[in-house]
Amino acid sequence: MPELPEVETVRRGLAPTLVGARIVGVELRRHDLRLPFPKDFAKRLRGRRITELSRRAKYLIASLDDGQALIAHLGMSGSFRVESIPEPVGAFALTRNKNPNHDHVVIRLENGAVIYNDPRRFGFMTLIEGAALDQQDFLARLGIEPLSNAFHAQALAGLFAGRKTSLKAALLDQSLVAGLGNIYVCEALHRAGLAPDQAAAGLAGPQDRPTKETEKLVRAIRDVLEEAIAAGGSSLRDHRQADGALGYFQHQFRVYDRAEEPCLRLKCTGIIQRRTQNGRSTFFCPACQK
DNA sequence: ATTGAGTCCTGAAGGC
DNA sequence: TGCCTTCAGGACTCAA
Numbered sequence: 001m002p003e004l005p006e007v008e009t010v011r012r013g014l015a016p017t018l019v020g021a022r023i024v025g026v027e028l029r030r031h032d033l034r035l036p037f038p039k040d041f042a043k044r045l046r047g048r049r050i051t052e053l054s055r056r057a058k059y060l061i062a063s064l065d066d067g068q069a070l071i072a073h074l075g076m077s078g079s080f081r082v083e084s085i086p087e088p089v090g091a092f093a094l095t096r097n098k099n100p101n102h103d104h105v106v107i108r109l110e111n112g113a114v115i116y117n118d119p120r121r122f123g124f125m126t127l128i129e130g131a132a133l134d135q136q137d138f139l140a141r142l143g144i145e146p147l148s149n150a151f152h153a154q155a156l157a158g159l160f161a162g163r164k165t166s167l168k169a170a171l172l173d174q175s176l177v178a179g180l181g182n183i184y185v186c187e188a189l190h191r192a193g194l195a196p197d198q199a200a201a202g203l204a205g206p207q208d209r210p211t212k213e214t215e216k217l218v219r220a221i222r223d224v225l226e227e228a229i230a231a232g233g234s235s236l237r238d239h240r241q242a243d244g245a246l247g248y249f250q251h252q253f254r255v256y257d258r259a260e261e262p263c264l265r266l267k268c269t270g271i272i273q274r275r276t277q278n279g280r281s282t283f284f285c286p287a288c289q290k
Numbered sequence: 291a292t293t294g295a296g297t298c299c300t301g302a303a304g305g306c
Numbered sequence: 307t308g309c310c311t312t313c314a315g316g317a318c319t320c321a322a
Contacts, residue, residue, distance in 0.1 A: 001314080001315060001316080002316090003316095034298070034299090034316090034317085034318085035318095058316080073316080073317090074316095075299090075315090075316060075317085076299085076300095076314080076315050076316060077299085077300075077301085077315095102300090118299095119299080119300050119301065120298085120299045120300050120301080120314095120315090121298085121299060121300085122298075122299065122300095122315080122316060122317080123316090138317085138318090163292085163293095164292075164293075165292080165293060165294085169293080169294085172316090173293095174316085174317075181315080181316070182314090182315065182316090278293095278294070278295090279294085279295070279296085279315090280314090280315070281313095281314080281315090
């Protein structure tokens with residue numbers, strides 16, 4: 001499931017191919033993903049040169065030379081792959097085990113193609129005027145970028161103040177901190193030694209001043225995201241890097257998908273538990289997460 | 291305003 | 307073996 005580290009991995013993988021390249025054509029194999037493609041999507045992209053490939057939370061943003069921006073969200077199962085021309089007709093060697101029936105978008109460049117594949121179609125793409133980027137609803141609603149300087153204990157304490165919801169639900173709320181998903185929230189909470197079901201407001205502390213726990217949580221989130229990016233993301237189900245390589249951070253999970261296995265914290269003798277919280281699986285160690 | 295439940299989708303995994 | 311059911315989850319919409 002692409003969360004921030006996976007999207008960043010995809011960005012880094014695609015950048016050498018996309019930045020500076022001209023789009024010679026776009027082929028849509030269906031009219032929508034989770035959302036419909038905007039009107040004249042292919043036509044508005046054709047002939048444009050990509051000037052920059054950036055990321056905001058789990059969104060990829062390709063800036064174009066005419067001021068437009070192509071926004072892509074990978075949903076749960078979206079991935080890009082790069083193919084160089086000539087594309088082998090009828091050959092499946094380069095599809096890397098992906099069902100070509102789920103190749104929904106082909107972006108043709110002068111010297112190759114970038115193909116978007118998404119079995120579950122929870123992703124989407126849209127095209128907006130760059131000047132309106134910050135006003136786009138789904139981007140404007142996003143909270144703090146967790147790898148930015150704006151993400152610090154004081155800010156997090158302010159966001160959590162007065163929240164009745166659980167710590168885990170608060171961290172999954174993209175309007176507070178943007179880019180975390182189920183896996184990295186579980187991992188960060190374990191690293192910080194914090195129980196997922198405690199009230200988020202408790203992390204705000206008196207006068208909304210950050211507590212030691214808030215400081216720990218900020219560090220844990222940063223660390224786990226940076227380590228995951230360095231590992232090329234986590235390959236669960238079908239996340240791969242743009243060059244088809246697998247990320248390997250899943251081997252460093254300490255709680256996610258480890259129910260009934262021993263806690264990996266030094267000297268902790270707890271057993272990892274799985275519980276459903278807000279309709280999502282939460283993995284945690286009841287012994288060392290308080 | 292905040293919060294939680296329901297929804298979309300397909301492939302993997304488990305049960306019989 | 308194979309069919310059937312259940313589950314996974316990001317982010318939207320809706321309702322309390």
